[in-house]
Every structure is written in C-alpha cells, then in structure tokens.
Amino acid sequence: MSTALKDQLKDAMKAAMRAKEKQRLGTIRMIQAEIKRIEVDERIEVDDARLLVILDKMCKQRRDSITQYVDAGREELADIERAEMVVIQEFLPEALSDEELDQIIVKAIADSGAESARDMGKVMGLIKPQVQGRADVGAVSKLVKAKLG
Template sequence: MSLKVRVTEDMKTAMRAKETARLGALRLLLAAIKQKEVDERIELDDASVIAVIEKMLKQRRDSINQFEAAARQDLADAEKLEVEVLSAYMPAGLSEEELATIVAAAVTESGAASAADMGKVMALVKPRVAGRADMGLVSKLVKGRLGA
C-alpha cells in the first residue's frame, strides 16, 4: 500500500473514531500532497510524499520553537501533536553511527578535501538518508568530517 493511500485510510479511521486533532493533521497532510500534485501535474510517489512530510515537520518544529519563545504553550502543544502524527509516516531513523558511516563513504566517494567540497558530499548523502535523518545533523557531521 502506498504512503498516500495509507494516509487516506488513516484519515477515514480518524474520522470514524472522531479523533479531531489527528483528523486535522491528516487533512493538512493530504491537502499538502494534493497541492504538490496539482502544482507539478504529477502523481506523487512515496519518496515525494516523504519529502512533503519532511517539509511539514520542519515547519511544525520551527513553529513550536517560536510558540514556546512567545510563551504560547497551548499553540506549541497543538503543533507537537501534529509532529507526532506526521512522524508516524516517516521511515525509521538512522543512528548517528550509521549516519557517520554514510558521510564517511560519501566523502571518500566524492574525493572531498575541504569545506568547499561540502556541496558535493551533501549531494551524495541526501538521497541516501532522505526521510531517515535530520539534515541539520547530517550537515554538522559533514562539516566535522571536512574540518569546516
């Protein structure tokens, strides 16, 4: 079953169970998926759906930080619930050791020698860890490996 179909089925289940918060998060996700499909005139595959979810998770995490800084815990809690719902559709994350191994292999493969070559390394690493790692952490590991 594709990820998009799974989200649709979960939305129907949430609707039947009257889980309003979960239903709202799933509707937002489906709306974002449909918007991307309409904009690009394509049918999204699982990798593209994961990219949409990653983008939404990043937005939610930024919102949580801003709401907590403004002492709006009620809004931050609502965003945290959405993060929890969206995270359920992400593939299993990679450990730091696994990431370090992938980064080391990419550095070797690209022949990177300095921080100027970071783009080459990130271009190799990103498809390998798509949806399974925080790109901020990946970037930090690459910088550490290249001595930036």
C-alpha cells in the same frame, strides 16, 4: 495512481474518522491537502520519494514553529505543533541511529573524494537521498561540515 504511502495515509484517515480523533484527522487532511496542492501546482503525481520530502519539510516547519512558540511563551500553540509532528512522523521511516548516520557520512565523503568544506555540496548530494525523512538534513549538514572542517 496511488502509492503505498498515499494508501497508508488514506487508511489512517478512515481510521481517525471512525475513532472520532479530530486532531489526528485534521493533521492527516493537512498532509493530503499539501500533496494535492503540489500535484496541482506542478502537474505531477507525487510518488513515495517525493512524499517523504514533503513530510520531512512539514516536520521541519513544525520544529521551527515549536521553537518560535516556546520562545514567545505560547506553550499551548507549541503543544498543537508537537501533536501534529507526532502524526506526520508516523508516516516517515524509522529515524537513522547516530552510528548509521556516521557510516553514511563517512562513505559519502570517501565516494565523493571530498577534501574540504568546499566539497560540501558533492557530499550532501550523495547523502540527502539516503537520509530524507530519516534524519534532520540541517543536523546532518553540520555533522558533514565538522568532518570536512
């Protein structure tokens, strides 16, 4: 059984093969390998929602690696990670604007009845499914903490 996002990945892989885009093809194959690994390890069929979580995690890993490579003065390695991140982000939905993010946070705080930073878990529980793949969850967490603080 395939999902829309998996089909999109498959089509992108075929297009990259035809166009002989080695780096792009390598990144798409890496995404597919990660999906397959999770499906085999957890004995599940990855759906689009879970695929967004996987892609989001892969982007976060790239961001962390870029920071480490730049700090170490290895710009050529950071460039490889940046190129991979661009390809991964193609399969993620459009990023949320600051205004959209702010509305989601304000609504989640109101819906959860949160009053202080102790209620952070309740608020993030409501926000996370809405922003997955569309915003950096770590950054969102800081914004929530600032509003609750």
